[in-house]
Amino acid sequence: MASKLQIQGDESVVLRVTHSNMKSFSSDVRFSLSMTLEAVKDKLWKKCGTSVDSMRLQLYDDGRSKLCDLSDNMKPLGFYHPQDGFILHVIDLDPSSVTSGGWLEDTSLVEKYTISDEAFDKLDGTFRKFKDKIAHQNPSAHEKKISDDYMxxxxxxxxxxxxxxxxxxxxxxxxxxxxxxxxxxxxxxxxxxxxxxxxxxxxxxxxxxxxxxxxxxxxxxxxxxxxxxxxxxxxxxxxxxx
CATH class of the missing domain: 2.30.30.190 (CAP Gly-rich-like domain)
Incomplete structure (x- = not known):
């Protein structure tokens, strides 16, 4: 009875969101208890990148004990009796997801873009060309060097x-x-x-x-x-x- 009253009152709860593919990801998010699980997933998709169709949710208490799977997208979040400080764990079921393989956490896995000096010199509007232009216009003011006999x-x-x-x-x-x-x-x-x-x-x-x-x-x-x-x-x- 109490949970139904909470839902009818459109009260909210703050849950700690974690993610199966991102070990360092952790965010405190406020949810309305009247939101359907589908709406909850849509909100989480915008925060962690896992699509709604590839997302499975689990609810843990503040002692990290699993309480249940949140499996019915049509039910409101309040049906599962979450409380402030509980953990809402996102499991990404898509093996080709942008969150898989650690790409969003380990930047060393990202291929770096490189360009040769020859190709870079052909580009317009670079700082190198701007600096060379200034040096050509006023060479005495550019990188003026102090001689060994100074003073x-x-x-x-x-x-x-x-x-x-x-x-x-x-x-x-x-x-x-x-x-x-x-x-x-x-x-x-x-x-x-x-x-x-x-x-x-x-x-x-x-x-x-x-x-x-x-x-x-x-x-x-x-x-x-x-x-x-x-x-x-x-x-x-x-x-x-x-």
Whole structure:
């Protein structure tokens, strides 16, 4: 009597849907208890890809114990007394179904489309052709490379042991290295030991040691940021006159 009242009231139930061919497929779906099993199958077809004619349904309780087969397409879902949290298991009977063989779960089974470089070059509207067009129109702006001698002229008056000031921030220190750095972008670099822990390393950069200094006192900077001169180390005890 209670189930008939539920059906007449068009109440609904949330069932966990699983699938015989897709082990990872699991979805919580709300169904009206007044829906016929044929309507339930049609709703499931749109979610899992198994056709209505190839679908068999089983009902399990929330402890995964099988309760019954849902075999009569004309009966309403409520006839089988499902409850929230029960499992509605879809069995796909079609051996040629799109869900068979794991195609919808294992992308490694899908044949990948490939194209040769020669065929790709014949296509119009590709990013490769767009990039080549930009490079042809403005070659200086496309993949501009830094030369090995980049900023070498800024190093003419910078020597190891010079006191210096580094911008930004007017950080003071001493020059510890001048030259190229094989694991940094091309061009010349200046290694500086700061007077205070304002740096990023101890003279080792990306596994290569360029100089020695206390931790967090070292930095590799471009020479245009370095000014050498009479920049004595600041006296931390120096006080302003009163």
């Amino acid at each position: 070498e002229d800024f190093c003419a008056n910078i020597k190891i042991g010079d006191r210096c000031k580094v911008e930004p921030g007017e950080k003071r220190g001493v020059v510890k290295y001048v030259g190229r750095a094989e694991n940094l972008p091309h061009g010349f670099w200046v290694g500086v030991q700061y007077d205070e822990p304002l740096g990023k390393n101890d003279g080792m950069v990306k596994g290569i040691r360029y100089f020695d200094c206390p931790p967090l006192h070292g930095a590799m900077v471009r020479p245009d940021k370095v000014e050498v001169g009479d920049f004595p180390e600041a006296d931390p005890f120096e006080e302003d006159e009163i």
